[in-house]
Amino acid sequence: MTTLQPSLQRDQDLNFPRNSSTHHSFLATKRISHVLAKVKPATSKRPLVDLSITATIEQALSLLSSEDTLSVPVYRLDGAEQTKVYVAIVNVLDLMKLFNQQQQLTDNLFFQQSLEDAIEQTSQSERLVTVQVSDALLDVIALLTRQNTHQVLVINEQSQPPILLSQMDLLRYLQAHNHHLGPILDLTVPRLVQLDSQQARPTVTTATYKITAFSAFQQLARDARVGTLPIVDDEGYLVSDLGPQDLQGIDKSRFQELKKPILMFLKSNRRDLVVTPFTCHERFTLSQIMSALVLGKTSRLWWIGQDGHIKDVITPANVLGAFIALY
Known part of the structure; x- marks a missing residue:
């Protein structure tokens, strides 16, 4: 388990410059408690959605689909009192990598495997990261952008159940406080990608529309590393995309x-005829990107160049990273 240590994180790891900016003045005063009060005000009244480490993959996929979420905390029962001890946060990508080990479509043993088999399939589930409600927002933003961590468990100081907090949260x-963020919202897509270039951005690979869903999931x-697969036509133009959420709801039947x-497959799985992915162009500002991601409830925007082909992908991690890079 990894626990955020705010003073160490700020002073030794991140080397934040001490300068003044509109977004800095706002974010520097905020803690995780402020975030929860705004985006998850009813969380304390609702039990944490979690699963036992002995649950099957089929049970996990069913729960993720019914709860419309991509991640679930996994626990084991400890001691004579059978106390819940959280050991990891498993997401659909972990299940997908486990699914990739299937040799053929007739092998349904995949669904009967336990969640324990899915842990550590990706670097995100190798360790459980926890934070406190009193932790500084800037520290947690840094944690969620620089350590390949997409979700953390927030430990409530009043002995309330833990809360799952994600990059999208x-x-x-x-987005709800964009009127406090100032000039940073005017950043355009090329600058946003440039700020992230120090992180060795992975190359976006594509798949042709001619392959099967099984082959696409395997690819x-x-x-x-990108977390989503763009589907292109014969001329390389984007026609759809495949993400971990498309594995939700898949069962034996x-x-x-x-x-x-x-x-x-995508048309039937998404239950509509709209499979066109969200896109942006180089003149999109950070403000427009945030609005598109939040209002569109999507985890990616494809940057389309003037020639109509994919140049890159913009994710919540890129947006959050800009607030740290320009702190």
């Missing part, structure tokens, strides 16, 4: 649907 908070699982061509 922080983005929703910033995504093999190279999951629907397993054979993975034989379908990827576009046909």
Whole structure:
């Protein structure tokens, strides 16, 4: 388990410059308690959605689908009192990488594997990261952008159940307070990508619309650094995309649907005819990007160049990272 230590994180790891800016003046006064009060005000009245480490993959996929979430904290029962001890946060990408180990579509043993098999399939589930409600917002933003961590468990100081906090939750908070953030909102897409270039951004790979859904999931699982797979036509133009959430709701009865061509699968799986992904161009500002991600409830925007082809992908981590890079 990894626990955030704010003073060490700020002074030794991040080397934050001490300068003045509109967004800095606002964020420097905020703590995780402020975020929870805004984006999860009813969380304390609702039990944490979690699963036992002995739960099956089928149970996990069903829960993730019914709760419309991509991650679930996993616990084991400890001691004579069978106390819950959280050991990891498993997301759909972990399940997808486990799914990639299947050799053929007739192998339904995948669904009967336990969540324990999914832990550590990705670096995100190798360790459980916890923070406190009193931790500084800037420290947690840094944690969620520089340590390949997409979610953390927030430990409530009043002995309340822990709360799952994600990159998107922080983005929703910033979007709700964009009138306090100032000139940083005028950053355009090229500058946003430039600020992130120090992180060795992975190259975006594409898949053709001619492959099956099963092959597309396998390709995504093999190279999951981007976390989503763009689907292109014969001329390389973006027509759709595949993400970890598209594995939600797949059970034994629907397993054979993975034989379908990827576009046909996406249309049936998303239960509508709209499979066009969210895109942006180089003149999009950070303000517009935040609005598109939050209001569109999407985890990515594809940056399309003037030639109509994909140049890069913008994620919540890129947006949050800008607030740290320009602190």
